[in-house]
Amino acid sequence: MAEVPTLTTARFTMRPLRRGDEHALFPTLGDPEQCLYLSREAFASQQELWDWLAAPDWPGLTWIAVDANGEVAGRFVAFPAHEERVLEIGYITCAARQQQGVARECTAALVDHLFASGMARKLTAVVDTGNAVSARLIESLGFTREATFREHETTHVGLCDVWVYGRLASDPPPPAPAA
Secondary structure (H helix, E strand, O other): OOOOOOEEOOOOEEEEOOOOHHHHHHHHHOOOOOOOOOOOOOOOOHHHHHHHHOOOOOOOEEEEEEOOOOOEEEEEEEEEOOOOOEEEEEEEEOHHHOOOOHHHHHHHHHHHHHHHOOOOOEEEEEEEOOOHHHHHHHHHOOOEEEEEEEEEEEEOOEEEEEEEEEEEOOOOOOOOOOO
16 A cells, blocks of 8 residues: 555644554553454553554554644554455544544544545445444444444454445535534
8 A cells, every 4th residue: 555644634643653652552452441342352562552553464554643742642544445446444542532523533534535645436444333433423424334244253352243334435525513
């Protein structure tokens, strides 16, 4: 995939991953409750997290959202799906920054970039059916629930049902968020 360009939003700079980000992400990704909807269990150490974040064979792109003070607010990713120009996106907001609109603001910027740059004709997102917050977020960004896959994935919490969402570059933009 391409290099990770820096993206900006009203409140955040989304930059490439760098060494040290694991320190800021570990309180969230090392917490079993925060990792409930991930496909793997919480990380046991910052080194284990770094090895996963920076895995040289991972084919995707990673953005780290930082605020004006340089504090890490979340991680946002895009990676190849089943065919060319179809990308799956993912996101996690640091626990201390949840319910502040970080995920919506930064995911919207990522979606806009992936379509405007021509990198994607379609974006997908896979959401655990128990994760109502993530489902509301992705729906608010104009994604359509395209499928429900029952007992689709075995994770650290057992068999999980998932919703698969999609949004085409040609879809109309979502309505602006309420003020």
